[in-house]
Amino acid sequence: xxxxxxxxxxxxxxxxxxxxxxxxxxxxxxxxxxxxxxxxxxxxxxxxxxxxxxxxxxxxxxxxxxxxxxxxxxxxxxxx
Numbered sequence: 001x002x003x004x005x006x007x008x009x010x011x012x013x014x015x016x017x018x019x020x021x022x023x024x025x026x027x028x029x030x031x032x033x034x035x036x037x038x039x040x041x042x043x044x045x046x047x048x049x050x051x052x053x054x055x056x057x058x059x060x061x062x063x064x065x066x067x068x069x070x071x072x073x074x075x076x077x078x079x080x
Contacts, residue, residue: 002077006041007053007069014042015076017057022071030068034058041074 003018017039022030034057035041044061045054052063064072 001075003073003075005070006043006055006064006072006074007050007066009043009074009076011043011045013076014040015074017041017072018075019073020071021073022068026068026071030064030072033062034060035062035072041072 004015009015017035017037019037020027020030020035039057041055041057043053044056047053051066053066053069054061054063055069056062
């Protein structure tokens with residue numbers, strides 16, 4: 001299992017949120033949208049210049065700025 005920044009993930013890759021490094025309003029906004037430790041998150045689409053990053057979390061599509069996505073650490077890979 002690898003820990004990567006959400007901003008570095010490619011479309012179609014999914015994982016589990018490990019940590020959220022934001023502060024203040026940004027962190028509260030992400031938590032309100034369901035981006036919390038243990039949530040399953042999938043990258044749906046990344047704009048050509050990397051901003052925004054479209055993700056799906058808890059069945060909801062969200063568009064995050066690249067700087068917001070960089071605050072989110074995701075565990076990907078592994079397997080049994």
